[in-house]
Amino acid sequence: MKKNKRALLAIMLVLSMLLAACGSGGGQASGDGEGESIKLGFTLALTGNFAFMGEGVKEGVELFFEENDYKIGDRPVELFFEDDAGDPQKALKNYQQLTLNQEVDFLGGGTIGSISYALTEAAEKDKRVPIINVVGSGNSLSWGDKSDYVWRIGFSSLNYAGTLGVDMAENIGKKAVVIASDYVAGHEQATDFSANFKEHGGEVLDILWAPSGTSDFSSYINQIKQHDADAVFMFIPGADGPRFVQQFKEFGLAKNYALVDGGSVLNAPSTVEAVGDAVVNGYTLSHYHVGLENELNKKFVDDYTKKYDKVPDNYVINGYDTAKVISESIQKAGSTEVGDIIETLKAGLSFDSPRGPIELDPKTNHPIQNHYILKGAEKDGEIVFELVRTYEKVQMPAEDPGYEKAK
Known part of the structure; x- marks a missing residue:
């Protein structure tokens, strides 16, 4: 009889431990996503009149993650690039595809101003993902059309x-x-x-x-x-x-x-x-010059030149720093949840770049830079x-x- 009681208690203890483990695992998966890939989507002009801009951004993003073993912290990174050819309607289709089908955690886009405005309007309405405006220079993106969900890494008119x-x-x-x-x-x-x-x-x-x-x-x-x-x-x-x-x-x-x-x-x-x-x-x-005398820029120019056999420009640095902002904000937030990332960005983010010191100003969602x-x-x-x-x-x-x- 005592042996039966001991066996029953042992079984109950094992079951309780298994249930606790399941509960703990469920909590982690819905929170910080530990171990899961971080998905990053980009809608860029890769063909057409503005293709040289989009290609530069893409190369900068890829260079950053190549230098960081395609990881943010300990989590692997997946990159998804879509071509919008500088067309706002194509960009919005890409936005829907990337956020709904691929379920990306972060998005980059806005090779030209009209696309930046279209993406900002969609982001403010849907509140699905944070977006880095990679090039678009429209002034109102920092004023009347400013959104907590969109942050600029380039420049304004x-x-x-x-x-x-x-x-x-x-x-x-x-x-x-x-x-x-x-x-x-x-x-x-x-x-x-x-x-x-x-x-x-x-x-x-x-x-x-x-x-x-x-x-x-x-x-x-x-x-x-x-x-x-x-x-x-x-x-x-x-x-x-x-x-x-x-x-x-x-x-x-x-x-x-x-x-x-x-x-x-x-x-x-x-x-x-x-x-x-x-x-x-x-x-x-x-906001960038290839001859800037700082150690980060020397390494950046060397790495980029070795990879692409040409010198980087301001579009490449925009892509590189887009990836940097995404990586820094996710690591500081300790999460890929959109609300956590937005709060992290609003609290202020600054870092040293090959272009010089950068501070994202939460009053304008625009970089303070040289x-x-x-x-x-x-x-x-x-x-x-x-x-x-x-x-x-x-x-x-x-x-x-x-x-x-x-x-």
């Missing part, structure tokens, strides 16, 4: 064009003609450059709008020639930009006007290669951009400054 407006007035000349692509980002850049240029004593003589897809800029160039300007400020992204720069030189404007680019052409090696010596003595601005003024030059038979000035800790204002719209 105001930061780029506004800084160039100040720098041009103080260092290049006081009279300018503006030419920009006739869409949202072009209008923002023209507005922000003009306002800051004027605030620092500059005069805008004319503003010209070129539709996307323009191949012949001769009529615009003839209008520029009518003005006694010191410089031409341009913002013409995609394949149109190199065509304008080439024609700017071919029609002789480079002899009489300094070309100042709002980050649309002259800061990407792929587009600089396309226009050659037409960029010599041209100015641009970037901006670099670059000038084209020919050196040892190669076209390079030399760092001429640095603006440290450039910050997006928390509210719209209300500039008069460029017309």
Whole structure:
């Protein structure tokens, strides 16, 4: 009888231990997902007019995770890349596919501004995943259209064009003609450059709008020639930009006007290669420069060059730092739950990057970072951009400054 009681007690003890273990396992799976893969999705322009941007971001993401053994902490990482060809509708389809079918934990996207706005609207409505805006520069993404679910790693129109407006007035000349692509980002850049240029004593003589897809800029160039300007400020992204720069030189404007680019052409090696010596003595601005003297950048350039046999640009660093933000926020949160990650980002995230120190500002969901003024030059038979000035800790204002719209 005693033996039977002992056997019964032993069985009950084993059963209770098994039940406790099952309960504990269930809790872990629904909480931090220990041991499970972390799924990261990206909708990028990998074909079409903006493919060089999307490809750069993709390469940066892959380089970061290759350096980190495709892990975040102890958990393996799976990457899913979808091509949206710069089309907002395709990007939204990719967003649905990645968040619903693949059930990704984090998403990156927004090669152009219209896609960034579309993804932000979807994220705010669905609240499924946090999103890193990889390139899109729309100002309102930090103001009226700001969402807790979307954080920018690149730059804004105001930061780029506004800084160039100040720098041009103080260092290049006081009279300018503006030419920009006739869409949202072009209008923002023209507005922000003009306002800051004027605030620092500059005069805008004319503003010209070129539709996307323009191949012949001769009529615009003839209008520029009518003005006694010191410089031409341009913002013409995609394949149109190199065509304008080439024609700017071919029609002789480079002899009489300094070309100042709002980050649309002259800061990407792929587009600089396309226009050659037409960029010599041209100015641009970037949040990254391949020649930055810091140990992280030296390693970054070395690793990237070995892998891709070319030098990195600002789109590559955007992808690299997108991966860094994703990794850091998940590790700090100790979770892939969307609410935990959002709270971690809102509490503030800062780190050192190859581009310099970065702090994500929760007032604007925009990085506080250095901006670099670059000038084209020919050196040892190669076209390079030399760092001429640095603006440290450039910050997006928390509210719209209300500039008069460029017309």
